[in-house]
Amino acid sequence: NAGVTQTPKFRVLKTGQSMTLLCAQDMNHEYMYWYRQDPGMGLRLIHYSVGEGTTAKGEVPDGYNVSRLKKQNFLLGLESAAPSQTSVYFCASSYGRLAGGPDTQYFGPGTRLTVL
């Protein structure tokens, strides 16, 4: 049981290049999230998904796209990278019970992205 995994761990891009970050979970969780973490700002929600085939915008969605074609995978895409997207990206997932309120979010190990 690997939990939440992310690939790649590190990446350096030039301005204007594109890339996709992959998040995978093997806990059969319904909910998945992408956050970015910048110094002194905590974690901010980029996009999220409440189930296979569904996605929605978070607090800071501009410049990113996502897809959830399979329940276990959540992809984050940068179509034209900018230096402002230099950050550490964390994926998280949760079971998403329909009743009983929110449940624990489990985080992946993160992807450190640098855009030059």
Added chain:
Amino acid sequence: GENVEQHPSTLSVQEGDSAVIKCTYSDSASNYFPWYKQELGKRPQLIIDIRSNVGEKKDQRIAVTLNKTAKHFSLHITETQPEDSAVYFCAASTGDTGRRALTFGSGTRLQVQP
């Protein structure tokens, strides 16, 4: 939307002392308040959480208190140890089925001096 403020941004204590980190939130509908510990270069790890139907929760040396009227919650660590040194984040969520995403505070860097 929700806004979570966290204080202090840095905290230095002597080993064995207690540490307290405080957070306030803005959305009165928030009903779930987790605390995460993040060591350098690692992922955030849940250390304790509290739901709005209780005022206090304790797990060994860690406790969290919640004051819904004042909209603030706090993390208390007693008998601190060097391995408690890390960045701690509070978070809040409304828990509605449509989202359940967390809004995080900006973090507190805790240093425990041996």
